[in-house]
Amino acid sequence: MSSVGLMYVGAVLFVNSLMLFGKINGKSAGVFNLFVGAIQVISPFYLIFTANGDSWAIFNASGIFLFGLTYLYVGITNLKNYDPSGVGWYSLWVAILALGYAGVNLIHFNDVKFTIIWLMWSFLWTLFYLLLAAKKDIGIFTGCVALIQSWITAAIPAFLILIGQWDAVGPKTTWGVTILTILLFVVAYWSTKPSASSKDQASNIKLRA
Secondary structure (H helix, E strand, O other), X not given: OOHHHHHHHHHHHHHHHHHHOOOOOHHHHXXXXXXXXXXXXXXXXXXXXXXXXXXXXXXXXXXXXXXXXXXXXXXXXXXXXXXXXXXXXXXXXXXXHHHHHHHHHHHOOOOHHHHHHHHHHHHHHHHHHHHHOOOOOOHHHHHHHHHHHHHHHHXXXXXXXXOOOHHHOXXXXXXXXXXXXXXHHHHHHHHHOOOHHHHHHHHHHHHHO
């Protein structure tokens, strides 16, 4: 993925996290998803057409479609008020494919940093499946993960690539940031996990309804 495209992945994850927090209207976020989704669908077509048969260039471009179609799907769903379960099931499919991209980055390209990033993206897409298709009560937690990943997996790496400093990030920094990020995920999960009393209250409300 190009550094510019990765920068806007960070932007749309940031906006979507605020949507999950209830800070941004779904339709407003949907418009921005359409903007970024369109870019992330048009750009890989160009990269594929100009790859001159380079299979690995085509492979790298193919990963951008996973993001572009996600954002277009989210944007249209929000603007039209469609049931989001379709986005959820698509997210599960993408989460599985993201594991493959992580494996290729590790085995073929020996790129540990983007292997970790792809694994984190797979985790986030899995959360979207659990939230939108499996209907789990993890909206705030998913928003926290999206907010953290908007910076750790997208905006900051993209900025470092743009200024030519990405290769300066060594193994110690990579693993240190990875461990810190996982710890933040754990803290976010326990901080946003619904209590037993709130679950009972929700059940009582449903029964009364």
